[in-house]
Amino acid sequence: MKRISRREAMKIAALAGGTLLLPVGLQYRGYAQRANGTVEPFTVPFRTPPVLNPTRSDSTTDYYQITMRKARVEILPGQTTEIWGYNGIFPGPVIRQRRNRVSTLRFINNLDVNTSLHLHGMTSSPQYDGYAEDFIPPGYYKDYVYSNNTSAAANLWYHDHALAQSSQNVYRGLAGMYIVQDDEELALPLPKGNYDIPVIIQDRQFAPDGSLIFDNRNQTSVMGDVITVNGVPWPRMQVANRKYRFRVLNASISRSYRLALSTGDQLTVIGTDSGLMSAPVNTPDIRLAMGERYDLIIDFSRYAIGTRVELQNLFLPNNAFFDNIDRIMCFDVVRSETDDSVVPNTLRNLEFIPEAAAVRTRDFVVQQRNDGVWVINGNGWDRNRVDANPQLEEVEIWTLRNTANVSFHPMHLHLIDAQILDRNGQPPFPYERGWKDVFYVGENETVRVIGRFRSYSGKFMYHCHNMVHEDRDMMSQFQVGRGGIDPMSAPARPLPAPPL
């Protein structure tokens, strides 16, 4: 009942507000609803991507191989869609790795476009960070080596980062989840195994023949009218009346979401981008930008068997109002089970960096230039320019300033985790008070983040995670320390590859 009244309210608001609510620059009016009517939400079963096994392991390292290739997969029921997938699936396989074990990931490019692989959230040496010009050309491969020395267990993801190409490459399928686990986190009595679930949210637009429509709306955004979770449109998940852990990732190109339950009950946030929070936070809704991850607990023991609970997307200014864009997936409580999991009141000791630790503050204005190009402090990408040069172990405050009211920019820093000090002078949302690597800079928002630059010297990118903006051209780089390994120093090699 509650959901219907909210939906009606939103429709009325969208009709009444029309041009005011929908930013002119994003030109939502040109959208056609292509496939929306052909998929009834909550009819297709929920699934999770397969977990990728290493091809071999030794005492220190697990070796994985992934081939980027075209494939035809069923996303819309009864139709096939050509994707560009890691191992030919959409989204890619899930990788689960232990902290401080080494991963060697071989990526083979059997596509006909350049790619580059970024493991988002990893503290990576520059030559393995997916530098935007460090291409894996078609017919080439590259072995990426990660020490998995994240500061804690965390939900990472791997995705394409090729210059001016990443939005198209990720849209067509090049994204997957990468979970780092450790003993400390596994010792907690949180839901595990079949109750620990990846939730990868992506919107897509389909032509009547099932093919993906990629339209970046004159370099502004790619918005879909079908919401997929783990590659399934509006899935229906059957659950037991117990607690589940959901590792939620927004892998959309340009759409942010405001997550909420149809029952109005609170979501329990236990983790942010870079690992567990110090304590669980209950919140009625979560603003989730592209690239952000939140770790959630939903306790279905509150509901009688037979109850349907929807995960909804409440209205945000960037959400053009199409049917069912306000719905994501549903949970049907279908069976009774005992539950020995507990959400502890203390999840981990989390250091908050004091503002006084910062040795300097840098200002970054994110905006659209008069020529239409998305820029940081007036500049686009230039691999020969460095815009910030913190020294190793220095703490800095970065002020991210969005003076426009028609677009938002989730800003992503490579290499480090950081914390939000404030947004428009106010404390961050309670569920944002943890380590993060993507910072939601909304319309007319100024966000101050604090971080310590550590672990590797060298050049690393920072950019907007609206990948259309990133591609043109809201991306720049900082350099930690002096020198460091050249990000272009381990180029891809032509196939065939030697044994891994």
Ligand SMILES: [Cu+2]
């Ligand atoms: Cu942006």
